[in-house]
Amino acid sequence: MGLADSGMTPIKRLALIASLSAVLSVTVVPSAARADGIQLSTTVVRQGEAVEVTVSTAEVGRDAVVRFAGKVWPLFSIGSGRLRTYVGTDPFTTAGARRITVESPNGAVLFARTLTVRKVSFPTRRLRFDPDKIALLDPKLLAIERQKVGAALRSLSLDQYWEYPFIVPVKGRRTSPYGVISVYQGKPRGWHRGTDFAAPVGTPVYATNHGIVRLAESLPVSGNAVFIDHGLGIVTSYLHMSALHVRTGQQVRKGTLIGAVGSTGLATGPHLHWALRTNGSLVDPLPWAEDPPGR
Numbered sequence: 190m191g192l193a194d195s196g197m198t199p200i201k202r203l204a205l206i207a208s209l210s211a212v213l214s215v216t217v218v219p220s221a222a223r224a225d226g227i228q229l230s231t232t233v234v235r236q237g238e239a240v241e242v243t244v245s246t247a248e249v250g251r252d253a254v255v256r257f258a259g260k261v262w263p264l265f266s267i268g269s270g271r272l273r274t275y276v277g278t279d280p281f282t283t284a285g286a287r288r289i290t291v292e293s294p295n296g297a298v299l300f301a302r303t304l305t306v307r308k309v310s311f312p313t314r315r316l317r318f319d320p321d322k323i324a325l326l327d328p329k330l331l332a333i334e335r336q337k338v339g340a341a342l343r344s345l346s347l348d349q350y351w352e353y354p355f356i357v358p359v360k361g362r363r364t365s366p367y368g369v370i371s372v373y374q375g376k377p378r379g380w381h382r383g384t385d386f387a388a389p390v391g392t393p394v395y396a397t398n399h400g401i402v403r404l405a406e407s408l409p410v411s412g413n414a415v416f417i418d419h420g421l422g423i424v425t426s427y428l429h430m431s432a433l434h435v436r437t438g439q440q441v442r443k444g445t446l447i448g449a450v451g452s453t454g455l456a457t458g459p460h461l462h463w464a465l466r467t468n469g470s471l472v473d474p475l476p477w478a479e480d481p482p483g484r
């Protein structure tokens with residue numbers, strides 16, 4: 190589900206696309222701003238994918254930010270005089286050739302490139318909930334949940350704990366993928382911004398990468414939920430679980446047991462909703478992961 194909760198394609202796979210389109214993207218930048226100070230892992234993404242943005246402090250200073258799609262994206266120090274961020278797109282990101290800039294704190298554009306966002310035709314899924322479950326869509330409950338999650342994620346790690354690849358959090362059949370348009374009781378409720386895995390109640394759920402648990406508690410709509418801060422603006426979440434095996438503030442490693450599959454909160458049956466945020470933007474988590482051997 191993941192109503193209240195709402196890709197990185199591996200860099201290697203994208204290097205070719207990036208190099209092929211580099212010349213084109215420079216020529217369509219609609220201002221005189223230089224493009225060569227922004228390194229992008231790709232210049233073409235599908236809605237739901239993310240792009241890695243790298244700049245050097247020698248060229249932009251330490252306090253620069255990235256602006257894309259009407260939003261400011263913080264840059265994090267990754268050492269060796271470099272700053273990095275992961276800019277996410279989602280079904281709300283308008284498709285087309287979009288300008289991405291690096292700006293000084295006073296808003297001066299230091300560098301500009303073009304990032305092309307491809308529109309995705311997301312499929313529709315129709316769900317019917319029992320009356321006791323649909324009562325969870327009470328705006329008051331949603332507001333409580335949003336406030337709790339917002340508070341938990343207000344202060345995140347500036348250091349990078351995660352490393353490629355993320356792992357898939359559970360052994361289970363992939364049911365609703367990222368982006369499907371959810372229709373509840375006949376009414377469209379927006380895009381699904383996570384991936385669902387169907388599995389029996391009690392199936393172990395694992396941390397998909399190293400990080401710090403920022404929230405591990407029962408939420409009205411998301412049920413028993415865990416949110417992990419992986420650093421550099423990346424947060425993963427695991428919803429609707431039957432049990433929680435970690436606590437807020439705990440450090441976890443990739444593969445740490447964090448909970449068990451359930452159907453708590455707004456769910457039609459036992460499944461895990463897995464989501465990945467980059468700087469608050471919910472992107473498709475699957476491109477960040479690959480199945481680890483032996484699972």
Ligand SMILES: [Zn+2]
Pocket residue numbers: 190191192365381383384385461462463
């Ligand atoms: Zn879901």
